[in-house]
Amino acid sequence: MxxxxxxxxxxxxxxxxxxxxxxxxxxxxxxxxxxxxxxxxxxxxxxxxxxxxxxxxxxxxxxxxxxxxxxxxxxxxxxxxxxxxxxxxxxxxxxxxxxxxxxxxxxxxxxxxxxxxxxxxxxxxxxxxxxxxxxxxxxxxxxxxxxxxxKGYPAPTMHQQDPEKPEKARKAILKAVSTLYHEAHLVHADLSEYNIMLWKEPVIIDISQAVVLDHPHSEMFFERDVRNIVAFFDDFEIPKLDLAETIAAIRQGEYK
Ligand SMILES: Nc1ncnc2c1ncn2[C@@H]1O[C@H](COP(=O)(O)OP(=O)(O)O)[C@@H](O)[C@H]1O
Ligand SMILES: [Mg+2]
Structure with missing residues (x-):
């Protein structure tokens, strides 16, 4: 023993x-x-x-x-x-x-x-x-x-540092949300500037709580994720996105 x-x-x-x-x-x-x-x-x-x-x-x-x-x-x-x-x-x-x-x-x-x-x-x-x-x-x-x-230095999160090209970053992130939804059948459910790292392109992290589309609240989580991203970029001097239109476009797989 x-x-x-x-x-x-x-x-x-x-x-x-x-x-x-x-x-x-x-x-x-x-x-x-x-x-x-x-x-x-x-x-x-x-x-x-x-x-x-x-x-x-x-x-x-x-x-x-x-x-x-x-x-x-x-x-x-x-x-x-x-x-x-x-x-x-x-x-x-x-x-x-x-x-x-x-x-x-x-x-x-x-x-x-x-x-x-x-x-x-x-x-x-x-x-x-x-x-x-x-x-x-x-x-x-x-x-x-x-x-x-x-070299041991993590890339900044989007909360820590503003993206250099906000319009391009917003597009990449919303496309990622769309791909996650339509191809992976997942909703992140905690998406915000805190869970996106800015590396060569935006990198989505902290995906433990992501839910499958069958989850009873997946649509609510999906809308909240899109709302967080759209709201974050409203503070930048770029054309604003209409939230309802953006949600509908992503949901229908028409977000370009
Ligand atoms: N793959 C990674 N490479 C480098 N740093 C990371 C990585 N994943 C997470 N981090 C760093 O750790 C922090 C917390 O990670 P996260 O997965 O969001 O955990 P938490 O559940 O604590 O929010 C991130 O904000 C980021 O700074
Ligand atoms: Mg986190």
Whole structure:
């Protein structure tokens, strides 16, 4: 038994050593629970990751880290935190999705379903031709994906920086909404300037709560997404779009 614990401690230490943070050990312990450390240990061992280099974002339910693959390529690692997870909220978004018909009751099962939902939504969006971070790996509460940015510096979100060519950016984003709807049969459901990164083109992120068109509220979410984008660009000196017309055009697949 004590041998088992020794082995566990050894693994945890090995995982901790590859997490480079300026803060001390205590911080690592409070953010990375034992199970998360073990999954990371597994990922380091399998050659999915070589190290974690620093935190990019600490959100309400997840932190995003800058990581490096063994071949030196940057990746983004999104780790959902079990302790602060809003389980009521997410159950709402899992409903009506045939891919998640058996919603797990246990918290760890639900969080696993949530991370895997983000992974699957990324795959589906990418296959449809929407620019999203390329998904690389998902395991329990940890999602590894393409790093949007350069040399460890994430690209700005559209909230942090105005697009240089607003009219072009608006068009690309609304086209992405249309492709997501008609080709991937998904609605993002949390689309705003906070979840769009400005890289060579706008990149849609944070797609865990996206719902299938069968979801009872998909049309309402769809309208809200379009409204957020149209409203955001109303502050720029470009021709304004009529909201109702834009919603109708995208819905009918006529948005050009
Ligand atoms: N693939 C990525 N590459 C680089 N940075 C990312 C990536 N995904 C997310 N980020 C950064 O992390 C932040 C939070 O990510 P997000 O998926 O929106 O999580 P949250 O659920 O906390 O809103 C983003 O605003 C962005 O700055
Ligand atoms: Mg977000």
């Amino acid at each position: 004590s041998k088992k614990i020794d082995r566990l401690e050894e693994r945890l230490d090995k995982a901790r050593m590859r997490i480079k943070r300026s803060e001390d050990r205590q911080v690592i312990e409070s953010v990375f629970d034992t199970k998360t450390l073990l999954i990371l240990y597994h990922m380091f061992n399998k050659g999915i990751l070589n190290e974690i280099n620093g935190v990019i974002s600490t959100g309400k339910e997840a932190n995003v880290y800058w990581g490096i693959q063994p071949d030196g390529v940057d990746v983004a690692i999104k780790i959902y935190r079990i302790s602060t997870f809003n389980f009521k909220r997410i159950t709402l978004y899992l409903e009506g999705d045939p891919r998640f018909s058996r919603i797990p009751r246990a918290r760890s099962g639900l969080i696993t379903a949530w991370a895997s939902k983000e992974f699957k939504n990324l795959l589906r969006a990418e296959a449809a031709g929407v620019r999203v971070p390329h998904p690389i790996h998902v395991q329990r509460n940890i999602l590894v994906m393409e790093f949007i940015g350069e």
